[in-house]
Amino acid sequence: MEPVEPPRLLLLLGVALVLLRSAGLTRSLTITSVDQSMFEKAQGERVTLPCTFELSEEDEGPLDIEWVLIPADNQKKEKIIIMYAVDRIYDNYYGAQTGRMAFTQNDPKNGDASLDIQNLKAEDTGTYQCKVKKAPGVQSRKIQLTVLVKPARTKCSIEGSQEIGKDVTLKCASQEGSPLLSYDWRRVSGTNELPATSVLNKDTGELLLKNASQEYSGLYNCVASNRVGTDECSVQLNVTPPVNTAGIIAGAIIGTLLGLSVLTFLVFCCCKKHREKKYEKEVHHDIREDVPPPKSRSSTARSYIGSNRSSLGSMSPSNMEGYTKTPYSQVPSEDFERAPGQNPTFAPSKVAAPNLSRMGAVPVMIPAQSKDGSIV
Known part of the structure; x- marks a missing residue:
């Protein structure tokens, strides 16, 4: 193999460097925290x-870091x-999050832009994105953050008749809590095992006890749970013999x-009492109507004076001796019996007895009368 000449070697190195740069394999800004991408926490936790990130020598622009919440709805x-x-x-972008969300480090430019969230709420659930910019990197x-709510305000109840031979259902439900909730029943008193005829639905929290007997009586406990917590409640079951309905x-x-008898007797007594009172009023009214009104003294005296005067014509002077002693002042006067405001038909003259004797008047004796006007 022939050795490569230096000019040719330098040319090959230059081509390789260009290819590496074009492929993006040069060193630049990188995010190093890749341990966990999903978190599940309970409400109220932290x-x-x-x-975390690393910068390269080629990143020369200003450093910008931002955390963004991406909504589940793409329209938002x-x-x-x-x-x-x-x-x-x-x-300070949003008041509901101010004071609850902050950078872990006071100076994130040193390479740690982690985000702390305190007192988590259900509305904090969502996708969070960390962006680091330093041109050209x-x-x-x-x-992904999911905030779950622990089961809370769990209540137990009994549905159905607690009699021997009847079917009884124990119910358990949590008014708060993120799905999926799971329910589990257990017997606290006696044996911890549930009756053999029991049927448990963990999704709805219902425990059906078929053909209940007195051995089923006792304290039962229900535990509601999800991925972040549990809550429980208890109920006492008392299976009793059937009630004597007859x-x-x-x-x-x-x-x-x-x-009804007492009511009828009271009504009878009231009606009888009412009739007695009515009868007494009618009898009293009839008696008062039957009594004749008393005659006035003036009319009685006047009638007797007239009758005596008529009878005096047949008397002899010797019979008149007994009547000379009767004073005329005893003749009843009409003035004191006349009602106030009535006009008299005539005004009787008021003459003394001696004057009447001198004038030739004849003395008359007035018989005594009772209160009802009869002569005594």
Whole structure:
């Protein structure tokens, strides 16, 4: 083999160098963190998304670093979370993320642009991209972050009749928690094994106990779990003999009849009392209507005066001696019996008894009267 001449060797080296540069095999900016590209964390925890890089001598432009959240919906725009440019950090793009997201290093230009996220929330789930630029070098790396919610507020319940021979279903459900949730039942009291007739559905959390017996009674515990946590609840099962339905129905009927009897008696008493009061009012009203009104003294006295005067015409002077002693002042006057405001038909003259005797008047004796106007 003939030795290669120096000019020809130099030519071959130059061609190889051109080919290497055209193929992009020259050394430039590179991202070195390639350990993990997917992260699953629980809500409220903390995560560090790695992004380390190395610069080459050919990278002479200014250093720019930015973290971008790529939405799952392609129609939405990318959202810048944090940025480093011209030796300054910009992290106040969104208020909900301010204070929760920051660079791991205070000066990321030294080669560590990793991102720390604290107090993770469900809305932090997404694809994060780290971009490092220093002209002419440009590199990027994507990381998938999934924030899961632990099961919480898990409740247990019993569905169905807890009687011997009946089918009973124990239910378990978590009101919070990221899918996929899995449920598992176990017996706490007695033997830890579930009854032989039980059927468990881990996806829905239902435990069916067929043809239950008293041996099934006890405390049962349900555990809800997903990839980031667990939560549990308990329920007490008491299997009892069948209830005497006939006795309950008979007792209800008897109680209803007794209640109706008492109610009927009370209504009867009220009606009877009402009739008695009504009768008393009617009798009292009839008695008052039957009593004749008393006659006034003035009319009675006037009638008797007239009758006595008519009878005096047949009396002899000897019979008049007994009446001379009767004073005329005892004649009833009509003035005190006249109602106020009434106009009298005539005004009787008021003359003293001696004057009447001188004028030739005849004395008349007025018989005594009872309160009802009858002569005594």
